[in-house]
Amino acid sequence: xxxxxxxxxxxxxxxxxxxxAANAIHNFNDTGLSILEIGHRTTHxxxxxxxxxxxVKRLMNIGDDYEVLFLQGGATMQFMQVPMNLxxxxxxxxxxxxxxWGNKAVxxxxxxxxxxxxxxxxxxxxxxxxxxxxLPANTSYLHITTNNTVEGTQxxxxxxxxxxxxxxxxxxxxxxxxxxHQFDLIYAGAQKNMGAxxxxxxxxxxxxxxxxxxxxxxxxxxxxxxxxxxxxxTPPVFAIYVSLLTLRWIEKEGGLAEMEKRNLAKANLLYNTxxxxxxxxxxxxxxxxxxxxxxxxLKDETKEARFLEICKQNGMIGVKGYRTVGGIRVSMYNAMxxxxxxxxxxxxxxxS
Amino acid sequence: xxxxxxxxxxxxxxxxxxxxAANAIHNFNDTGLSILEIGHRTTHxxxxxxxxxxxVKRLMNIGDDYEVLFLQGGATMQFMQVPMNLxxxxxxxxxxxxxxWGNKAVxxxxxxxxxxxxxxxxxxxxxxxxxxxxLPANTSYLHITTNNTVEGTQxxxxxxxxxxxxxxxxxxxxxxxxxxHQFDLIYAGAQKNMGAxxxxxxxxxxxxxxxxxxxxxxxxxxxxxxxxxxxxxTPPVFAIYVSLLTLRWIEKEGGLAEMEKRNLAKANLLYNTxxxxxxxxxxxxxxxxxxxxxxxxLKDETKEARFLEICKQNGMIGVKGYRTVGGIRVSMYNAMxxxxxxxxxxxxxxxS
Numbered sequence: 001x002x003x004x005x006x007x008x009x010x011x012x013x014x015x016x017x018x019x020x021a022a023n024a025i026h027n028f029n030d031t032g033l034s035i036l037e038i039g040h041r042t043t044h045x046x047x048x049x050x051x052x053x054x055x056v057k058r059l060m061n062i063g064d065d066y067e068v069l070f071l072q073g074g075a076t077m078q079f080m081q082v083p084m085n086l087x088x089x090x091x092x093x094x095x096x097x098x099x100x101w102g103n104k105a106v107x108x109x110x111x112x113x114x115x116x117x118x119x120x121x122x123x124x125x126x127x128x129x130x131x132x133x134x135l136p137a138n139t140s141y142l143h144i145t146t147n148n149t150v151e152g153t154q155x156x157x158x159x160x161x162x163x164x165x166x167x168x169x170x171x172x173x174x175x176x177x178x179x180x181h182q183f184d185l186i187y188a189g190a191q192k193n194m195g196a197x198x199x200x201x202x203x204x205x206x207x208x209x210x211x212x213x214x215x216x217x218x219x220x221x222x223x224x225x226x227x228x229x230x231x232x233x234t235p236p237v238f239a240i241y242v243s244l245l246t247l248r249w250i251e252k253e254g255g256l257a258e259m260e261k262r263n264l265a266k267a268n269l270l271y272n273t274x275x276x277x278x279x280x281x282x283x284x285x286x287x288x289x290x291x292x293x294x295x296x297x298l299k300d301e302t303k304e305a306r307f308l309e310i311c312k313q314n315g316m317i318g319v320k321g322y323r324t325v326g327g328i329r330v331s332m333y334n335a336m337x338x339x340x341x342x343x344x345x346x347x348x349x350x351x352s
Numbered sequence: 353x354x355x356x357x358x359x360x361x362x363x364x365x366x367x368x369x370x371x372x373a374a375n376a377i378h379n380f381n382d383t384g385l386s387i388l389e390i391g392h393r394t395t396h397x398x399x400x401x402x403x404x405x406x407x408v409k410r411l412m413n414i415g416d417d418y419e420v421l422f423l424q425g426g427a428t429m430q431f432m433q434v435p436m437n438l439x440x441x442x443x444x445x446x447x448x449x450x451x452x453w454g455n456k457a458v459x460x461x462x463x464x465x466x467x468x469x470x471x472x473x474x475x476x477x478x479x480x481x482x483x484x485x486x487l488p489a490n491t492s493y494l495h496i497t498t499n500n501t502v503e504g505t506q507x508x509x510x511x512x513x514x515x516x517x518x519x520x521x522x523x524x525x526x527x528x529x530x531x532x533h534q535f536d537l538i539y540a541g542a543q544k545n546m547g548a549x550x551x552x553x554x555x556x557x558x559x560x561x562x563x564x565x566x567x568x569x570x571x572x573x574x575x576x577x578x579x580x581x582x583x584x585x586t587p588p589v590f591a592i593y594v595s596l597l598t599l600r601w602i603e604k605e606g607g608l609a610e611m612e613k614r615n616l617a618k619a620n621l622l623y624n625t626x627x628x629x630x631x632x633x634x635x636x637x638x639x640x641x642x643x644x645x646x647x648x649x650l651k652d653e654t655k656e657a658r659f660l661e662i663c664k665q666n667g668m669i670g671v672k673g674y675r676t677v678g679g680i681r682v683s684m685y686n687a688m689x690x691x692x693x694x695x696x697x698x699x700x701x702x703x704s
Contacts, residue, residue, distance in 0.1 A: 003384045007391050010589055018377055018386050025374040032355045034370050036548040036594065039359050039670060072424035072550070073571055076585035080569035104570075111567050191586055196388040198424070198550045198588035215463050217432035218456075219425055233428035234543055236550035236588060237362055242388065318391060 004340035007318035008149055008293060008331045009171065010191040017245040017335075021196075024241060035241055040234050048244050049230050055247040059256060060180035060203065067226045069202040070240050074189040075101060075170045078200065079108035082143070082166055082185060085222050087113035088212040091140030094118040094163070096133070098144075099126045099151040100324065101168060105143055112214075118142070125325075126151040128285035131159065139163045141184065141208075147172035149192075150322040152295030152329065153288045158182050164208060172292045173201070174250055175334060176260030184208050190239065192292070193334045195246045198239030250334065259334050266332045266341040267291035273345040279303070279352045280328075297327035304328075307351055314347055356692035359670035360501055360645060360683045361523065362543040369597045369687075373548075376593060387593055392586050400596050401582050407599040411608060412532035412555065419578045421554040422592050426541040427453060427522045429552065431460035434495070434518055434537060437574050439465035440564040443492030446470045446515070448485070450496075451478045451503040452676065453520060457495055464566075470494070477677075478503040480637035483511065491515045493536065493560075499524035501544075502674040504647030504681065505640045510534050516560060524644045525553070526602055527686060528612030536560050542591065544644070545686045547598045550591030602686065611686050618684045618693040619643035625697040631655070631704045632680075649679035656680075659703055666699055 005012040028035040029044050038045055053068040060066075071077070082105075087093050093109045096102055096119040109115045116139075119130035126148065135142060141164040147154040149171040158165060164184035173188040180186065184205045191197040202222065209223045218224045218232065225232050250259060271289060274280045274296050282289070282296040298304045304327070311319050321327040332341055357364040380387040381396050390397055405420040412418075423429070434457075439445050445461045448454055448471040461467045468491075471482035478500065487494060493516040499506040501523040510517060516536035525540040532538065536557045543549040554574065561575045570576045570584065577584050602611060623641060626632045626648050634641070634648040650656045656679070663671050673679040684693055 005385060005389055007389065010389060010391060010586065012389055013386065018388065021388065022374045022377040025370055025377065033357060033669070034365065036370065036373065037357055037359065037362060037364055039362060040549065072426075072429075072588070074424075074585050076571045077424075080571060084569075108569050108571075111569055189586060196590055197392065197586045198591055217436075217460050217463055219428045219432060219460075233426050234362065234541060234549045236424070236591065238548055238590065239550055239588065317385070 001315045003315045003317055004343055005317050006330050006332070006336070006340070006344070008322070008329060009189070010197045011318075011331055011333050012335045013196070013242075013246065014249050014335045017242065017249055020245050021242050035238055038237070040231060040237055045237060046231070048241055049235070052240060052244040052247055053230070055244070055251060056201065056203065059174060059247070059250065062180055062203070065207065066203055066205050068230075069204070069222065069225045070230050070235055070243070071200045071202055071225065072198070072236055074197075074200050075168050075187060076104065078168065078187040078202065079105045080111065081220050082187070083109040083112035084214065084216060084220055086166075086185070086208060086212065087140055088214060089113055092116055092136055092138050093141060093143060094133070094135050094139045095143040096130070096145070097122065098129055098153060099148040100322070101148065101150070101170075102143075102145045105145070105168065109143070125283070126153065127283045129153050129155060129288045133159055133161065135161055135163060141166050143168070147290050147292050149293050149331075150325055152282075152284050152290045152293050154290035154292065156287070172290070174256060174259060175263050175292055177256045190243050193246075195243035196239050198236045199243055201243070262338065263291045263332065263334065266336065266338055267294065269338075269345055270294050270330060270332070270341055273348055277348060277352055280348060292331060292333060294330045294332070295321060295325060295327060310347065310351060314343075316344055316347065319344075353667045355667040355669055356695055357669050358682050358684070358688070358692070358696070360674075360681060361541070362549045363670075363683055363685050364687045365548070365594075365598065366601045366687045369594065369601055372597050373594050387590055390589070392583060392589055397589060398583070400593055401587070404592060404596040404599055405582070407596070407603060408553065408555065411526060411599070411602065412530075414532055414555070417559065418555055418557050420582075421556070421574065421577045422582050422587055422595070423552045423554055423577065424550070424588055426549075426552050427520050427539060428456065430520065430539040430554065431457045432463065433572050433574075434539070435461040435464035436566065436568060436572055438518075438537070438560060438564065439492055440566060441465055444468055444488055444490050445493060445495060446485075446487050446491045447495040448482070448497065449474065450481055450505060451500040452674070453500065453502070453522070454495075454497045457497070457520065461495070477635070478505065479635045481505050481507060481640045485511055485513060487513055487515060493518050495520070499642050499644050501645050501683075502677055504634075504636050504642045504645050506642035506644065508639070524642070526608060526611060527615050527644055529608045542595050545598075547595035548591050550588045551595055553595070614690065615643045615684065615686065618688065618690055619646065621690075621697055622646050622682060622684070622693055625700055629700060629704055632700060644683060644685060646682045646684070647673060647677060647679060662699065662703060666695075668696055668699065671696075
């Protein structure tokens with residue numbers, strides 16, 4: 001049976017990336033050593049980090065006023081590391097709470113300074129975004145989750161309000177051409193669109209740093225990581241290498257314009273199928289729907305378990321909604337083939 | 353040419369671990385999916401975490417008063433995470449500074465509370481340990497680096513002074529039977545004796561936690577990781593799996609007693625060769641020498657570059673001493689074959 005991997009993350013990766021990763025475990029770059037056995041300060045691995053940074057900057061179309069770092073701990077670490085580096089009692093973090101991840105960002109930021117939730121969509125079960133934001137005068141930065149993996153909403157343009165913008169792009173990084181320069185700090189766990197779990201990319205405008213007086217532990221200090229060229233300590237060597245392979249794949253396939261073309265085609269097919277269906281519905285406001293994660297429901301809830309069972313029997317993996325949301329969630333990251341979404345839509349139609 | 357990988361970390365892994373890891377990238381546990389593509393909350397991966405914890409507890413011979421966690425950030429993260437969780441202004445961290453890593457632990461702990469350096473061997477270039485320690489009355493815990501990777505010293509028994517003991521075991525974990533129960537918190541980056549870079553094991557006695565009132569960010573709070581069963585957020589899935597494979601290998605080969613037998617044989621062969629040589633010398637006090645990392649020098653310093661060149665020509669990788677120490681460093685972790693150390697010793701004799 002052919003499997004269709006709709007996991008929300010860790011999630012599907014291109015087959016050639018997997019093949020190259022497996023080969024490097026046997027013999028990395030013809031060194032005769034495994035990628036798991038090489039020193040992180042060897043020229044071989046330094047070249048991996050440098051190439052990955054270069055591709056990121058090229059895809060983002062950003063200059064040397066930004067630094068690219070490969071860190072650990074995922075978005076959950078960034079929920080605290082961002083305010084630890086950028087927020088103190090004299091400032092304020094304005095945060096949009098549009099779901100599970102934004103909510104966690106709020107909680108962690110409060111440890112480090114004043115926080116104002118400038119958008120809270122919980123009353124509407126996060127089925128839309130609030131884009132008309134009012135910020136307090138002393139806002140240090142505005143934090144948004146560019147794609148809400150759990151709830152199925154996505155920002156399709158970004159608030160430009162004259163304050164630094166921080167974006168958690170974990171689940172939609174590199175899904176399409178994006179005005180990355182509108183952001184002052186971007187972070188993304190790699191395990192959706194840019195590799196395997198175990199590495200977190202942080203892209204930061206250098207002018208954002210050094211403005212607060214808090215004593216920051218070395219491992220959590222962006223400035224120290226910049227000074228050390230992303231090699232402050234032993235980095236997650238293999239996870240960074242898989243990110244490099246995935247970044248190379250994105251460029252080889254045609255870059256962000258091609259990713260957008262494919263992702264729009266998949267998302268349009270799925271949402272059109274849902275909207276045309278008598279048995280399924282998507283509660284997310286059309287203009288805010290995510291092209292990465294479609295969250296939808298059966299009109300007759302009692303049929304949900306049966307539908308999920310049929311999905312399983314047909315090799316459709318990872319389509320059960322997040323535990324606090326329920327329903328169905330279909331994740332369609334860059335590496336997801338159009339044919340898998342098509343097969344899923346056919347199954348929906350058959351079920352109807 | 354056969355390669356001999358003496359890297360200090362990331363370092364050599366057993367060939368069968370590498371083969372199994374590469375296979376899992378193609379097809380993990382016959383799921384038809386890559387280990388890089390599976391969800392971390394699937395039964396398949398939860399079983400990986402549970403088995404790894406079980407093996408760790410068996411190898412350590414510890415009970416349910418301890419918890420095993422698989423975190424990220426390496427020892428460098430633990431230098432701050434330990435005091436963040438255990439130290440406040442009412443207590444004191446007593447730390448042995450026996451080299452590069454202990455020194456970093458001192459610096460990071462000072463951010464969180466009072467620190468007293470209870471042993472400082474820098475005046476003697478860290479060529480021995482100070483084992484007769486005097487601790488202040490209000491010591492919250494004593495921190496030691498059980499093996500000094502850079503300097504080549506190792507604790508062969510541990511200070512039992514009636515205060516909680518914290519051990520950075522990054523470079524000698526599972527090298528031999530060890531009274532792990534003498535410790536209240538043990539941490540180890542995996543990339544030497546227990547896997548690949550990207551995961552850090554923390555073993556903590558639960559009674560150590562919850563004693564300070566500091567607000568701890570979720571991702572840095574041991575208690576929250578315990579409550580979440582090491583799945584607070586997306587863990588480094590592949591790195592944990594490689595650790596499981598390495599832990600299985602240790603048990604299959606005969607456990608810690610067998611590791612000790614092999615490691616002692618390798619270390620004795622190397623140190624005897626050095627001590628018998630007219631051209632090499634090891635400045636480390638005999639009773640404090642590490643069986644993991646041998647640090648030694650050429651009596652005629654001007655010949656060092658030539659010796660390193662010959663090592664390179666003969667496939668001996670990673671034998672240059674740490675930049676602040678110089679000389680030669682030969683790391684002989686669990687996976688290092690006896691024949692590699694033998695080949696290195698023959699090269700030393702030939703050079704002489």
